[in-house]
Amino acid sequence: MTEGNFVDYVKMFVSSGNGGKGSSHLHREKFIEKGGPDGGDGGRGGHVILRGNSNLWTLLHLKFKKHIRAGHGLSGSKSRSFGADGTDEYVDVPLGTVVRDTETNEIIFEITDDGEERIIAQGGKGGLGNWHFRTPTNQTPRYSQPGIPLEEKHITLELKVLADVGLVGFPNAGKSTLLSVVTSAKPKIADYEFTTLKPNLGIVKYRDFQTFVMADIPGIIEGAAEGRGLGHYFLRHIERNSILLFLIPADAPDIKKQYDILLDELRRYNPEMLDKDRIIAISKCDMLDDELKAELKELLDNELPIPYLFISSVAQQGITELKDKLWKMLNS
Template identity: 65%
Template sequence: MASSNFIDYVKIFCRSGKGGAGSVHFRREKFVPKGGPDGGDGGRGGHIILRGDSNYWTLLHLKYTKHIHAPNGKPGGGHGSTGAEGEDIIMPVPLGTVAKDAETGKVLFEITEHGEEKPLMKGGRGGLGNTNFKTATNQAPHYAQPGEPSEEAWIILELKVLADVGLVGFPNAGKSTLLSVISAAKPEIGDYPFTTMTPNLGVVAYRDSKSFVVADIPGIIEGAAEGKGLGTRFLRHIERNSVLLFMVPADADDISKEYQILVNEIKKYNPELLDKNRVLAITKSDMIDDELEQLLLETIPKNVPYVFISSVVQKGLTELKDLLWKAIHDRTDI
């Protein structure tokens, strides 16, 4: 199954290369029996570097890589020769990858652009050879610097899906069905909770050959921020979305109440997410008639743009795309 290939969390042990030791060496030639110091510097140890690559969409290629060790730098040699540098290890990762210290949980950096490179572990600098320590009062130094030690740590890599719109709703709210209708994505669809176990991305065609990306996030339940249901495992994917599309079915007991529960879960997880533009879609509206739709207007939150939609009969989808496009590109007017 394709869904099993979506890996958005890996923990790996990384160790950069040690710097090579500087050389203690003296020039010795046939007619120069007591030449001065000519020990070369040691080479730098290899870095471990993350590089953003838009061709990757999952951390699957790192799932079974538990230890990454960069080569050490080579020691310096005589005649002023510098030791070779340890080869850098460059790890391609999908855009939206966050690197964290596994012990402290501190965020080290994020990779958000194709080709962006950031060092995860820096290799130790090579030690200076004894040539560097020659002075007027010490013409023949018999010492050199050792190379700097390597860096090592357990690192967590987390993927936050990059998309323009994130679908937010309870399980079985119609998120996957909507994505399958408005894009070419083919998420698993079923009439039971938690059909979607991994985020799905779809490119939605808009007017004049424009498009935007929608992410179907696994369903949220009340208490998700405390770890209930699928917990916070997928809430982080919402952080990278420009707009949040809240989806509540028309047959819900109280549309406003369900919407507020979703908002509260996001607020508990990260209050800053509520600064994003929001749109509300009342789904499965093919199940109600016009009269009932008018009655439901009284239960809809007043502070969010909304539209009644039905993915089955494709009702309101054009209006929904218009609202989403406006929310993405016109931050001030919605």
């Protein structure tokens, strides 16, 4: 999937259908001059329904479809004939889609399961025909109910990427390079910061035809939790990952400090992120000789509170060990 085709934020207007009005018809036929009421009920207005679809990975198909309108219910008629229900409108969305009220920014619900259906705009109920209002003292009521009006909403769809492993790191830490090595994904790679502007997903092939999904998230900068850089635009994608893989280059001035900054940004954005399993990969270790690597290892053994590995995506060093470790963590 190219970067331009990854759409994870869409605003929409949805409108359900009006309920059909009930009929006030009185029965008439040959030899029966004054028949009783026989007006039928109006049909229900159509719903607008969001449906989870595991085959979708982005909101691209909704990018230019900003207005969704369901069908109106038809009016009832004579002989207690009910009006037809309005046509429901189904909107397929990828798993991990959060639905918000655009005006209040409140979360209405989330779609997380394949085939899950949630009504976002309820169709109006059809009105009752006059047949329902006959009584012993009023045997020919000439009134019926109107249908209940439609429901309109402005909503915002936000996609939070569903992946097993999320890559977390500063810009230009080598996240896209690692993703391109361990998966078949082809993210944009260049020697400057913020090369990645949209999340990239890749499927990591493991032993015995087993797989897991890895997500490359745009680089975090200090202050991202307050919206600096790309801010909340990408931090929400990390919320869905089972494991957080922190990628810190071997030539970083202070590896422990970089890890602390990254962890603090996640904590300030959502403290629940600290409950996820975490592991650190020291990238670009092909720049280190054995002596430097031994010194760095001795230093990190005392400083880092979580497991770490040395890897080099370019030299293919430590990649198999990283896959083994991630698979073990996912299935522990």
